[in-house]
Amino acid sequence: MEEELKSTRLSMFALCFGAMVFIFFLQIIIAIGDKNIWNVKLRTKLSISLGVLDRNVNVSAAAITCDYSHKEYDLCTINGSTLLDPTSSTIFAVNPHTQNKSHAVLKFRPYPRKSDKAAMSFVKDLNLIVAQPKLSCNVTHHTPALVFSAAGYTGNHYHEINEIFIPLFITTNSLYPNQDVTLVVTEGKMWWFQKYAELLSAFSPDRPIIDANNLSKVHCFPSATLGLMKHGPMIIDPKLMLPNPKTLIDFRAFLGKVYTKSGTPFMYRKENEKPHLTLISRTASRAIMNEEDVIKVAEELGFIVHVFEPSRSTPMEKVYGVVHGSDVLLGVHGAGLTNFLFMREGSVLVQVVPIGLEWVSRTYYEKPPKYLGVEYLEYKIEVNESSLFEKYGADSLVVKNPGAFQAKWPQKRLHWTHQNVTIDIPRFRNCLIKAHEKAKIFITKLIS
Numbered sequence: 244m245e246e247e248l249k250s251t252r253l254s255m256f257a258l259c260f261g262a263m264v265f266i267f268f269l270q271i272i273i274a275i276g277d278k279n280i281w282n283v284k285l286r287t288k289l290s291i292s293l294g295v296l297d298r299n300v301n302v303s304a305a306a307i308t309c310d311y312s313h314k315e316y317d318l319c320t321i322n323g324s325t326l327l328d329p330t331s332s333t334i335f336a337v338n339p340h341t342q343n344k345s346h347a348v349l350k351f352r353p354y355p356r357k358s359d360k361a362a363m364s365f366v367k368d369l370n371l372i373v374a375q376p377k378l379s380c381n382v383t384h385h386t387p388a389l390v391f392s393a394a395g396y397t398g399n400h401y402h403e404i405n406e407i408f409i410p411l412f413i414t415t416n417s418l419y420p421n422q423d424v425t426l427v428v429t430e431g432k433m434w435w436f437q438k439y440a441e442l443l444s445a446f447s448p449d450r451p452i453i454d455a456n457n458l459s460k461v462h463c464f465p466s467a468t469l470g471l472m473k474h475g476p477m478i479i480d481p482k483l484m485l486p487n488p489k490t491l492i493d494f495r496a497f498l499g500k501v502y503t504k505s506g507t508p509f510m511y512r513k514e515n516e517k518p519h520l521t522l523i524s525r526t527a528s529r530a531i532m533n534e535e536d537v538i539k540v541a542e543e544l545g546f547i548v549h550v551f552e553p554s555r556s557t558p559m560e561k562v563y564g565v566v567h568g569s570d571v572l573l574g575v576h577g578a579g580l581t582n583f584l585f586m587r588e589g590s591v592l593v594q595v596v597p598i599g600l601e602w603v604s605r606t607y608y609e610k611p612p613k614y615l616g617v618e619y620l621e622y623k624i625e626v627n628e629s630s631l632f633e634k635y636g637a638d639s640l641v642v643k644n645p646g647a648f649q650a651k652w653p654q655k656r657l658h659w660t661h662q663n664v665t666i667d668i669p670r671f672r673n674c675l676i677k678a679h680e681k682a683k684i685f686i687t688k689l690i691s
Contacts, residue, residue: 244303254475254616254633257558261646267321268671275435277671278363281436288423293404293527298332300385303445305374306307306321306323306336306338306373306518306605307321307323307336307349307371308320308322308365308643309349311508313353313472313473314357314358315356315357315358315473315474315475316354316355316356316357316469316470316471316473317351317352317353317357317397317471317654318412318468318469318470318471318472319349319351319353319371319380319468319469319470320466320467320468320469320514321336321371321466321467321468321469322336323336323337323338323465323466324336324337324463324465324466325337325377325461325463325465325466326378326380326461326463326464327388327427327455327458327461327463327464328378328461328604329455329456329458329459329460329461329462329505330430331370332367332369332370332429333348333369333370333371333372334369334370334371334372334378334390334395334467334469335373335374335378336371336372336373336374337374337375337376337463338373338374338375340676342358344381345422346350346372346374348370348371348372348373349370349372350369350370350371350568351368351369351370351373351469351470351573352366352367352368352369352377352392353366353369353390353391353392353429353469353471353566354366354391354392354394354395354406354409354470354471354473354480354481355470355471355472355473356395356473357405362395362396362402365394365396366394366395366430367392367394367429367430369390369429369469369611371469373439378461379461380461380462380463381461381462382460382461382462382463382541383462383463384425384450384462384464384465384646385465386422386423386424386425386447386465387419387422387425387464387465387466387467387468388424388425388427388453388462388464388466388467388468388542389411389414389415389424389425389426389427389467389468390427390429390455390467390468390469390470391407391410391411391420391427391428391429391431391469391470391471392428392429392430393428393429393431393435394430397432397435398555399578400553400578400579400581400582400583401578401607401627402498403435403439403477403580404477404520404581404584405607406471406473406513407471407476408439408442408500409473409479409494410471410472410473411426411446411471411478412446412479412489412493412494412497413471413473413474413479413483413484414468414471414473415446415447416484416487416489417484417487417599418468419596420487420587422550423447423449423450424447424450425447425451425453426443426446426447426452427455427462427467428443428452428453428454428455428689429455429456430456431453431456433684434555436452436454438555438556438559439559440452441501441559441560442498442501442559445497445501457462461624463568464632466664467500471523471616472478473518476607476619477491477581477606477610477611478491478492478559478611479493479494482568487667488619490614491584491611491615492615494584495584495615496583498563498584498585499567499585500560502559502560502563502567502622503563503586504560504566505553506615507581509663516547517545517547518544518545518546518547518570518571518679518682518683518686519546519547519549519568519570519571519599520541520546520547520548520549520569520570520571520682521548521549521550521551521565521566521569521571521573522534522537522538522541522549522551522573522574523551523552523553523572523573523574523575523579523580523582524549524550524551524552524574525552525574525575525577525579526552528659528660528661528662528663528664528665529575529597529659529662529664530575531575531595531663531664531665531666532630532663532664532665533665533666533668534550535666536666536668537573537662537666538550539672540668540672540675541573541675544572544672544675544679545679546674546675546679546682550569551565551566553579553582561584562585563585566582566583566585566586566678567585567586567587569590570590570682570685570686571590571591571678571679571681571682572586572590572591572592572593573593573595573678574593574594574595575594575595575597575664576595576596576597576604576607576608577593580592580594580607580608581607581608582614583608583611583612583617584615586615587610587617588615588616588617589616589617589618589684589688589689590617590618590659590671590682590685591618591620591678591681591682591685592608592612592617592618592619593620593621593622593674593675593678594608594609594619594620594621594622595622595664595666596621596622596623596624597622597624597629597658597662597664598624598626598629598631598642598644598645598658598662599631599641599649599657599658599662600658600659601623604621618681618685620674620677620678620681622671622674624664624666624667625667625670628664628665628666628667629642629662629663629664630661630662630663630664630665631657631658631661631662634661637642641657641658645658646660
């Protein structure tokens with residue numbers, strides 16, 4: 244009997260041991276599956292407290308939360324005390340509970356064009372870390388920091404507006420409506436700060452603009468956001484900004500408040516004067532080779548023509564005054580047409596579209612102006628009006644099928660950088676006649 248009891252106990256032990264082994268291996272399998280799921284989730288959203296925290300962490304201790312779910316941009320936030328060490332490009336989420344612990348470092352580039360490898364290659368990493376730094380604050384701010392890069396494609400007016408100032412407008416109105424914020428700009432060049440000084444200040448009039456590249460002192464903030472929100476090319480989607488919806492119309496009004504001053508040199512047409520047409524001139528690429536002929540036919544049709552070639556050094560107040568005071572703005576597809584944001588509702592934009600640039604022309608400078616109530620006209624050149632026709636011939640892929648030729652990025656640039664246009668004046672005359680008619684309607688509404 245005693246032997247049977249012992250045998251039974253051994254059998255039960257063996258059964259339990261087998262069950263435990265089965266459960267152990269099952270948990271390993273589940274853990275592997277969970278790891279794969281976590282890796283997928285990590286690509287979209289990551290909430291981290293970098294470093295090993297004590298069990299009794301104070302809920303107010305700073306943590307870093309990053310959102311990687313958007314196509315155009317990433318966004319990280321620090322929900323507590325933030326310290327900026329300019330010497331190491333490190334931003335600390337200050338957490339005293341991580342003292343004497345090992346810390347992981349998160350690399351982050353705050354520029355809203357994350358899928359564009361070429362643009363992002365110009366943007367330097369910031370180091371984000373949850374820790375108790377050994378540094379002390381030299382300058383303490385009482386408003387949150389909004390950190391972003393002015394690298395990328397800065398130097399091109401379109402990209403400066405599309406990747407910095409429209410996203411800055413979206414971000415401040417989405418995250419900090421009716422609230423002061425301190426702008427912290429990384430990789431900003433002196434000419435850029437000078438060019439956009441008034442516009443930058445308008446986002447937070449009572450706070451200084453911090454040039455992170457020229458700091459020697461440690462700055463501290465109550466919290467921080469890193470990166471800028473972006474809805475698409477020249478787009479502000481009010482549905483993505485609830486409960487504080489804004490549109491491109493609001494952004495235009497914001498620009499108007501910044502640049503409409505007593506000293507702004509407006510080029511308004513005088514009473515009974517002919518319509519003013521401003522021609523955005525280009526010399527580096529996509530230039531109009533017979534520009535004098537275009538000016539001549541425009542004057543014959545009754546326009547007062549102004550040739551304007553804004554450069555990096557042209558004050559934005561002057562650009563605003565010239566464009567805002569124009570009845571018609573004319574130019575080949577390019578960064579200069581970004582100034583449609585300065586145009587009045589009812590005025591006329593004429594875009595000359597080179598071959599191979601149809602999509603960008605439509606996306607950047609047709610749809611957004613129409614949304615603002617600007618009258619849009621387009622002159623699509625024929626292949627024989629392009630310098631690429633003469634250079635490569637009618638049967639080349641460059642001319643016959645630009646889309647196929649542009650399949651690889653280096654080749655795509657050819658239609659931007661190596662193309663000029665010689666406009667067919669008789670055909671273009673019809674486009675200018677329509678522009679003149681629309682300009683007269685615009686003027687009539689202004690004086691009525």
